[in-house]
Amino acid sequence: MLGACAAAGGGSKEPVVETTQGRIRGVRSGGAYAFKGVPYAESTAGANRFRPPVARRPWAGELDATRGGASAPQVKAGAPIEFAWYWSDIAQSEDCLSLNVFTPALRDNKRRPILVWLHGGAFAAGAGTSPGFDGSYLAARQDVVVVSINHRLNVLGSLFTGEHADQLSPESGNVGTLDQLAALKWIKANAEAFGGDPDNITIFGQSGGAAKVTALLGLPAARGYIQRAVVQSGSGAWRLATSENAARAAHALLAEFGLSAANAGRLRDVPVEQLIAAFGKVTAARGGVSEFRPTLDGVVYTQDPFDPVASPLAADIPVLIGNAAQEATFFLASDPRNFTLSAQQVRARVQRFIRLSDADTKRLIDAYRGQLGNATPSEILIAIATDYNYRLPTLAVADRKAAQNAAPVYAYQFEWKSPARDGVLASPHTGEVPFIFGTLDAARPLILQSPDQVRVREHLGGIWADFARTGKPGDAVADWKPYSATAGRTTAILGKDWKTVADPAGHARQAFAGLPLYEYSYPVSFVRD
Numbered sequence: 448m449l450g451a452c453a454a455a456g457g458g459s460k461e462p463v464v465e466t467t468q469g470r471i472r473g474v475r476s477g478g479a480y481a482f483k484g485v486p487y488a489e490s491t492a493g494a495n496r497f498r499p500p501v502a503r504r505p506w507a508g509e510l511d512a513t514r515g516g517a518s519a520p521q522v523k524a525g526a527p528i529e530f531a532w533y534w535s536d537i538a539q540s541e542d543c544l545s546l547n548v549f550t551p552a553l554r555d556n557k558r559r560p561i562l563v564w565l566h567g568g569a570f571a572a573g574a575g576t577s578p579g580f581d582g583s584y585l586a587a588r589q590d591v592v593v594v595s596i597n598h599r600l601n602v603l604g605s606l607f608t609g610e611h612a613d614q615l616s617p618e619s620g621n622v623g624t625l626d627q628l629a630a631l632k633w634i635k636a637n638a639e640a641f642g643g644d645p646d647n648i649t650i651f652g653q654s655g656g657a658a659k660v661t662a663l664l665g666l667p668a669a670r671g672y673i674q675r676a677v678v679q680s681g682s683g684a685w686r687l688a689t690s691e692n693a694a695r696a697a698h699a700l701l702a703e704f705g706l707s708a709a710n711a712g713r714l715r716d717v718p719v720e721q722l723i724a725a726f727g728k729v730t731a732a733r734g735g736v737s738e739f740r741p742t743l744d745g746v747v748y749t750q751d752p753f754d755p756v757a758s759p760l761a762a763d764i765p766v767l768i769g770n771a772a773q774e775a776t777f778f779l780a781s782d783p784r785n786f787t788l789s790a791q792q793v794r795a796r797v798q799r800f801i802r803l804s805d806a807d808t809k810r811l812i813d814a815y816r817g818q819l820g821n822a823t824p825s826e827i828l829i830a831i832a833t834d835y836n837y838r839l840p841t842l843a844v845a846d847r848k849a850a851q852n853a854a855p856v857y858a859y860q861f862e863w864k865s866p867a868r869d870g871v872l873a874s875p876h877t878g879e880v881p882f883i884f885g886t887l888d889a890a891r892p893l894i895l896q897s898p899d900q901v902r903v904r905e906h907l908g909g910i911w912a913d914f915a916r917t918g919k920p921g922d923a924v925a926d927w928k929p930y931s932a933t934a935g936r937t938t939a940i941l942g943k944d945w946k947t948v949a950d951p952a953g954h955a956r957q958a959f960a961g962l963p964l965y966e967y968s969y970p971v972s973f974v975r976d
Contacts, residue, residue: 461513464553466637468505471512473548478587482548482641483576484516487633488626490542491599496715497606497615499622500544500629515576516545519600520719522572522727527780529867529893532886533567533877535574541603541719546596546630547575549582550641557590558644560915563634564595565627565663567654567877570740571601571730584885588905589912592643593884594634598626602700602726603719607742608708609694615711620693620742624662631663631672649915651677651767653880658684661844662741664761665752675918676761677911678768680876681841683967685753688742696738699729736967753844762853765918767911768845768930769859769938775832777876778974779825785974786825786871792976793824797831800973801962814958829873832973834955835965837876842952843964846932855929857920860951863903863942866895874942882907882942903942910941 462473462480473482488500495501517540526534550559564580566573575595582593598604604623606615618625631648638645650673652660660676661684663669678684698708703725706713714722730737743751752758779785788796798808815827822830842858849856861879865872872878872893881890882904894900906923913921920927924939927947931937936950950956 462553463509464640466640467633468503469507470509472509474513476549476581477583479549479551479583480553481583482512484514484545485510485512485548486516486545487596487630488544491544491603492541492719493715496541496603497619497622499616499618499625502629515547515574516597517543518574518576519543519597520603520723521568521600522723524572529780529865529872530777530875530877531892532579532881532889533573533577535577537574537576543597543599544626544629546594546633547582548641549586549593550643551587551590552642554640555642557642558639558647559590559592559642560647560649560912561592561594561634561638561643562911562915563631563648563650564593565650565652565656565659566595567652567656568600569655569737570604570623570658571655571726571737573600573655578889579881579886580884581886581889582884585883585908585912588885589908591912591915592638592641594630596627596630598630599623601737601739602722605688605693605739605742606697606700606711606714607688607690607693607744608697608701608711609690611708611711614708615714617746618744620744621747624659624666624741624747625668627659627663628666628669628672631669635672647674647915648672649675649677651679651911653679653877654682657681657841658740661685661752662687664764665748665750665758667749667760668747670760673761673764675915676764676766677914678766678841678844679879680770680774680837681768681844682836682965683840685840685844685847685964686751686966687748688738688740688967690743690745692738693742693744696729696733699732700725703728735971738967740967753847757844757847757851759851761848762851765854765856765914766845766848767857767859767914767920768841768848769861769941770833770837770841771861771874771876771878773829773833773873774837774876775829775973776872778832778971779829780872780875781974783868787823788825788828790824793828795976796828796973800832800971801835807962811958814954818954818958828973834952835959836971838952838955839959840965842936842956845930849929849931855918856931857914857927858930858936858938859941860938861941862944863897863899865893866897867893879907879942883911884908906945907941
């Protein structure tokens with residue numbers, strides 16, 4: 448029988464929990480108990496590289512779980528100060544399969560809902576240990592269990608050669624996703640020891656994390672480990688990498704080492720730093736586009752999760768889904784000149800980014816200029832890129848999920864505006880995350896002293912927790928009905944008016960009519976001339 452060796456409550460002893468692998472010692476953190484860097488599988492180095500995760504062997508004694516685990520190997524990139532909270536500074540290692548648990552109490556038979564966070568970073572970067580993802584406040588304030596996980600990324604998480612599968616493993620194109628599944632299995636097995644309900648697990652993620660959520664919803668092996676899902680600002684979240692594109696990317700990487708699919712197993716002998724450098728090189732050569740992501744490989748996946756329709760595997764899972772109002776400012780923020788562009792610059796960027804003819808470029812920009820009135824050229828670019836990159840692909844998932852007419856879908860749009868840089872960032876990509884977690888101090892350069900910060904934090908944390916608890920978003924927004932293409936596409940406006948509106952993306956849907964949805968195969972080239 449697993450149990451807590453130090454229960455929530457009196458005394459100053461550090462909390463100790465007995466897990467399926469052994470005892471772990473955590474810390475008290477912001478009104479909650481935190482257990483960090485808990486291994487859920489063995490190291491992925493050496494013979495385990497490119498293979499499915501291996502169950503962690505039990506350990507003797509007491510494991511120190513007071514510090515976050517290693518980040519997955521990745522290309523390190525800088526970030527504007529307003530978004531530095533999204534990234535972790537913990538050192539990288541192939542021994543990276545660990546998770547962090549935050550809970551208001553240990554085993555007390557309350558069976559709290561469990562929220563499992565999947566970080567963003569386009570399947571290429573990021574970590575669950577970033578300052579903005581500390582689950583202490585959310586766990587304590589909303590009486591839930593919060594878990595964040597690390598897993599393999601980029602070429603280490605998805606390397607699909609298309610042939611000679613025995614050289615790596617038949618599942619090599621999706622081992623990062625299988626890492627996430629291994630973490631969910633560990634969480635379910637150990638839930639009660641942390642005061643959680645093993646039968647009420649919500650996965651939630653933003654950006655690349657949202658795409659991880661939708662990929663897990665379409666994963667046959669994940670059936671039964673997920674009861675609810677939250678999709679925040681998904682981009683290419685409706686479709687996996689094609690086997691053709693994934694194999695092409697893999698062959699380009701192999702060529703960097705003079706290898707082919709027939710001897711790809713030799714990549715296990717390549718130092719991880721060289722692998723990551725090669726990943727950066729081949730990705731840069733394709734304009735920053737990475738096809739090292741969950742792949743329709745015919746082994747782990749036999750169909751896309753939301754294309755052409757929503758997978759029946761997730762028909763009974765309620766979904767909360769939405770986006771930020773000005774997603775694109777996150778990407779433009781690295782260069783202040785992006786906020787004072789000329790009309791000519793915007794026209795050139797839109798045409799290159801969406802690959803339009805002159806006539807279609809003019810038609811699209813004119814449609815947005817007519818909708819936005821006195822908007823500057825930069826504001827028009829922000830609106831177009833936001834809709835194309837995030838709003839429309841996210842709502843395609845919402846439409847296809849709602850069309851199943853089974854579990855409800857609740858849609859939102861986040862409209863709190865950052866006061867940073869005199870307001871030019873508006874409601875950026877990632878902007879809702881520190882409010883959900885309650886990590887306002889970590890994200891202070893973005894939030895500053897916004898007068899409504901506490902209200903937004905309490906409302907958003909409450910909505911996410913209520914949804915995890917019941918499958919409904921609570922009463923922070925009155926009359927928040929399920930989303931449906933046949934019933935007005937009801938959408939809650941969060942962070943500003945706290946009301947519902949009908950189909951706020953209607954104009955975008957009309958403006959982009961006849962154009963394909965955004966996919967990872969297109970570079971994010973709207974950020975520079």
